[in-house]
Amino acid sequence: MHWPKHAILRPVSALRDRLADSLRAFRAVFTNPNLRRVQLAWVGSETGKWLYLIALAVYAYEAGGAAGVGLVALIRTIPTAIAAPFAALLGDRYRRERVMLAATLVRLVTITTAAAAVAVDAPALVVYGLAAFVTLVSTAFRPAQAALLPSLARTPEELTAANVASSTVASVASFIGPAVGGVLLAATSTEIVFLATGGTFLWTAVMVAGIKPGETRRQDSTAEPSGIVGEALAGFRTILVDKDLRLFVGLYGAQAFVGGTLSVLIVVSALELLDLGESGVGFLNSAFGIGGVLGTVVALALVARQKLASDFIFGILLWGVPLALMGLWPNPFVAVVLLGLIGVGETIVEVAGPTLLQRSVPDDVLARVFGALESLLVTTIGLGGMVAPVLIAVFGIRGALGVSGAILPLLALVFWRRLVAIDAAAPAVERQLALLRGAPMFAPLPPATLEQLAGSVALVHVQSGEEIFRQGDPGERFYLIDRGEVEVAVDGRPTRTLGPGDFFGEIALLREVPRTATVTAREVARLYALERDEFIAAVTGHAPSMEAADGVISARLGAFRSALAPE
Secondary structure, three states, X not given: OOOOHHHHHHHHHHHHHHHHHHHHHHHHHHHOHHHHHHHHHHHHHHHHHHHHHHHHHHHHHHHHHHXXXXXXXXXXXHHHHHHXXXXXXXXXXXXXXXXXXXXXXXXXXXXXXXXXXXXXXXXXXXXXXHHHHHHHHHHHHHHHHHHHHHHHOOOHHHHHHHHHHHHHHHHHHHHHHHHHHHXXXXXXXXXXXXXXXXXXXXXXXXXXXXXXXXXXOOOOOOOOOOHHHHHHOHHHHHHHXXXXXXXXXXXXXXXXXHHHHHHHHHHHHHHHHOOOOHHHHHHHHHHHHHHHHHHHHHHHHHHOOOOHHHHHHHHHHHHHHHHHHHHHOOOHHHHHHHHHHHHHHHHHHHHHHHHHHHHHOOHHHHHHHHHHHHHHHHHHHHHHHHHHHHHHHHHHHHHHHHHHHHHHHHHHHHHHHHHHHHHHHHHHHHHHHHHHHOOOOOOOOOHHHHHHHHOOOEEEEEOOOOEEEOOOOOOOXXXXXXXXXXXXXXXXXXXXXXXXXXXXXXXXXXXXXXXXXXXXXXXXXXXXXXXXXXXHHHHHOOHHHHHHHHHHHHHHHHHHHHHHOOO
16 A cells, blocks of 8 residues: 555654754753753752762661661651641742742751761761751752743743753652762762762752742732641642642542552562562662653653643553553563653653643642642652552562552543543633733733633623723723724723724723723624733732733823823
């Protein structure tokens, strides 16, 4: 059978164009000074994390054996799960780059103190406590960083590419950090590795200090009436009231649960199923890490598609299916390949998941949603680690691999239609986005905020001669004109005509006064309306937008006065 040449070349050309768009977005991340500094800061943060975790594990083993290692894991995970929502609150109450800087400086001081404690032979519990505090403070850094990215990205593609870069950094750090930590430990001592960790945190602080995002929104350092607990739990409430967010976060938690089982299954597989010995544990973990780096190429190819929900479920499948196949086909070479595929899936999930949250969650609660997610992930990873030995006892190692691997494909099968439907609905907001970008007060807003507004506008049809609102009415909505024309009249005298791409209704909303004019449709018109609270939150929460809105209002009021002036 011969395929027409154009039938072959068209998909190839489309793929080439998509990759070109993705590469442009990826390069833009590093030509954007603020995004570049965020990524370089993340390099220091992630590398430092792995350095001190390796040193701490060895120190705990030497001080207390396996029980010491278990104790360290306990005091690192449980407080983190509890504290994450409260630490993330800082990223919604204060400037996020400042939260990142403060968290980094505290980590720097604490890990340096831990190095001194080891050097003077302080009690092991003191060292454990200091190291646990470093982890605790880190829970403020990551949510603030994730919530800051949308305000720094210039396009939706650039935001996705920024998450690709962050995921790549995390993957590279996951196998380079332990390797460097191991070499340093062999050549020096625990306190030297802790000091080296301090050096990476110092690098992070320097990078964060150079981030200059401008005044992106008002920051309120006073507690809301609900109190500190109510504020901290706002991230959970935001997730619970939105069915799509519940689905994403639930699947994210399921993936983390399977990840927790994998941390145990990979050890047992290396020692018992594949007979690779102790070195095989590190070998298999490295395969997972390398797969994560290779996943960057796949994730980058998906950037231009902007089908994030479909990409997310694809990553979920890549987590589950290879794990199940490891139980069916226990072979060292096959295991390395399959773990590499799981690493690819991990990168895709870690790109699509955060980007979905950044593009759908309101900015004023975004850090807390990431804090709630972090708390959930830490908890489910721990649960997975606890359940894995039970699965092995009941089903054997091969059966445990099969059962764990089947969880995510089954969930993907159940929820595939819902996720695809979310992607299918996305193109419907393109016209709304174009209208919003054409309004001076919305043009400076970050892409993620614009997308959220575009999804919030309501379609309004008006007939010829129909009044949209009357002078003196209370202001409830802001309007964008998609089709048709409207006439603006003050004191019964027409002052101007507005058409497609124009907007009206902002004066009453921003100045908190009754409507200053009557607006009537001159012909059948199609409008998009934005409710008062959403309009005010978007415009007043972003200094350049407020400045632009003030300019528009001044110009309009001046035009009204000119039109009404006696001749």
